Amino acid sequence: MNWELITAVFFYSIIGILIYINRAKFEIIHKIFIVHKTQKGLGLMKKLSKYTSLWKVFSTLAIPTAVFCALWVGQQLWYNVLGIIAGTSGAGVYPVIPGVHIPGSPIFIPFWHGVIAIGVLAVVHEFAHGIVASMEGLKLKATGFGFLAFLPLAFVEMDEDQLKEAPRLSRLRIAASGAFANICMWILFSLLLGFVFGPFLNSAVVNAGVNLTEVNPGFAADIAGLPSGSTLYDIDGVPINTVQD
Structure with a gap:
């Protein structure tokens, strides 16, 4: 479920209603x-x-x-x-x-x-x-x-x-x-x-992991079979918390 889209639609729906009510x-x-x-x-x-x-x-x-x-x-x-x-x-x-x-x-x-x-x-x-x-x-x-x-x-x-x-x-x-x-x-x-x-x-924060917002075709994450939205907590047993890790 795309919560980003749902919240955006909800937000603009409320804004639209408020603008219409106060259109004057x-x-x-x-x-x-x-x-x-x-x-x-x-x-x-x-x-x-x-x-x-x-x-x-x-x-x-x-x-x-x-x-x-x-x-x-x-x-x-x-x-x-x-x-x-x-x-x-x-x-x-x-x-x-x-x-x-x-x-x-x-x-x-x-x-x-x-x-x-x-x-x-x-x-x-x-x-x-x-x-x-x-x-x-x-x-x-x-x-x-x-x-x-x-x-x-x-x-x-x-x-x-x-x-x-x-x-x-x-x-x-x-x-x-x-x-x-x-x-x-x-x-x-x-x-x-x-x-x-x-x-x-x-x-x-302890071992918050790194979220993969997007997996590009052909790159390491794609080859490893990781889908977009996955969260990596460690690599070869080494905890990661940031992209730099």
Whole structure:
């Protein structure tokens, strides 16, 4: 039984029912965005934006970081295109849909893990935009949440006229702050997982094994007759808890 699919259908069914019941509070934008606007969170953004020195440093550092990341991603995509043309590599970019295994993609994200992660990333991302925009003197009109097709999203709406008239540096700070906030959150969680929670969890878990989410034809697991979803607890009598083991 595919519990990922069942939970996804259940989740979106509940969301669909709630949206229908409260349809007067939602609006459809460009036929694919379903959004609900609110004033919640604006007060907190304005309070946090009072730490002007902190956010100026943060948003200024965000600009070169965003440029570097954009150039790096562009370079990787270009190399991948050349590899596909030359026949030396396959597709390097795959859509990531929580709970859905994309054929050929090495990445699979469980449904609830993906939905929660996207929700947290979206909130942090938009809060950073809102805080920096408020710090730059722009009026925040609304926050909100919604769905892009079936993916959850969050947003902060600011005065577009003020944004257009703002100095270029201010606009760059606002634009780059969201992605930079996500990068900072990734670094923070990686450090916490590696140095705080990781050692604790490793000591608490005894021979948890390694789950084979997918078995590729022709590889060792397939030759050994192991089906997808199997859990390996030891190899030749040696316990394993991680892929590295």
